[in-house]
Amino acid sequence: MAPAPVNIRVQRDDFDIAVEIAALCRDRTDIGAVVTFSGLCRDEAGALSALELEHYPGMAEAEIERICQDAVERFGLQAATAIHRFGGMEPGANIVLVIAAAPHRQAAFDGANFIMDFLKTSAPFWKKEHRTDGSAGDWISAKDADDDARDRWARG
């Protein structure tokens, strides 16, 4: 069996979910389940004017690739895509897209969920807030809940 194709991109531009799903499923009739996750910039009840995403070029791609390969192996994914944007983004904008394909639904759900949990805690990206009241933007703090979400995947 050919290795599962893993498609990683770190980019400033937006992405198109339909295009990415089509690329992942093209010419295949063995996929039974495709789960996508998109993370969007929220306006925080009007308090946020924009987010700025900083990243570590090179390591960001490498780390996301490692996470996706882990997910492919662990859940038997047939294909995985992960796209993370950087730069400024306004409320409503896409930040991240993860796609996991598998023969059956639970593997696809678990694969996408696993990739997101590790992406949150291990991929070198940092978010800074710009607030509508004009106050100086703060770097968003990492959440213990995100570490807990990652740690539930620990084995044995």
Next chain:
Amino acid sequence: MAPAPVNIRVQRDDFDIAVEIAALCRDRTDIGAVVTFSGLCRDEAGALSALELEHYPGMAEAEIERICQDAVERFGLQAATAIHRFGGMEPGANIVLVIAAAPHRQAAFDGANFIMDFLKTSAPFWKKEHRTDGSAGDWISAKDADDDARDRWARG
């Protein structure tokens, strides 16, 4: 707060995931996470030529609506979409689409997963296989594993 919009459709035609996500997110900047599930017709290693999906018109829509409303309430979803096709479909074709939107990622994952588990076991659809060897098609049997997947959502 306005009730979460729930969009249910049972249709013969295919669907476009990007169009459905755009409809669900339109003019909103409070959504942080969108999870989609698409179920596709698999070729079963070349043994399957087509699936035929029979449904119970009226009850199919009503049952999917009940499931989605349960998910909205239980996981605090901001919006949910569920589209189930009927009729004949070839390997690679879309069968079902579920979308769940929430402020945070785990609610969106759980919402879509919950809807799929109940859709599998409670929505009145039945699949018949047509095989490439020309043998008479069989109705697919329900799986105990699907009941188990549903039962993990039982509370207390």
Next chain:
Amino acid sequence: MSTVNLVYFSWVRERIGRPEETLELPADVVTVADLLDHLKSRGGEYAAAFEHQNVIRAAINQEHVEHGEPIAGAREIALFPPMTGG
């Protein structure tokens, strides 16, 4: 006697040979289980369709019900195998 519309799906429909029918039911048919017994007693295609009675699912007025559910007031009763959608 009461009149009820029955609808069948999947292999229940195929074995009975029709998608729906209207039947007069005797007064002692009170629950879904009674209805299944009554239909089986008609023999032939009904006996074949409901041979494994415990796997049959039922809906009254388009909502799932257990076999113990009373059918009084039902406009439409659906009988079908376990569902396999999604």
Next chain:
Amino acid sequence: MSTVNLVYFSWVRERIGRPEETLELPADVVTVADLLDHLKSRGGEYAAAFEHQNVIRAAINQEHVEHGEPIAGAREIALFPPMTGG
């Protein structure tokens, strides 16, 4: 003495006031923890950036490492706060 390229991100970068620099390290700087101590000892912006040393994450040659990791052979060491992507 060894030469190493340091890169900083997020508020570590802002507090230090530059995104990267090349430093000569004394021979007794063996691990990431030693490196953090060494940088803090330079005072000023470094003391501010690494005040809460235990929250600082490190990567050597673009892979995450613990503070106890030896830095021998590192081409590039990155220092940054906990990540908040996704």
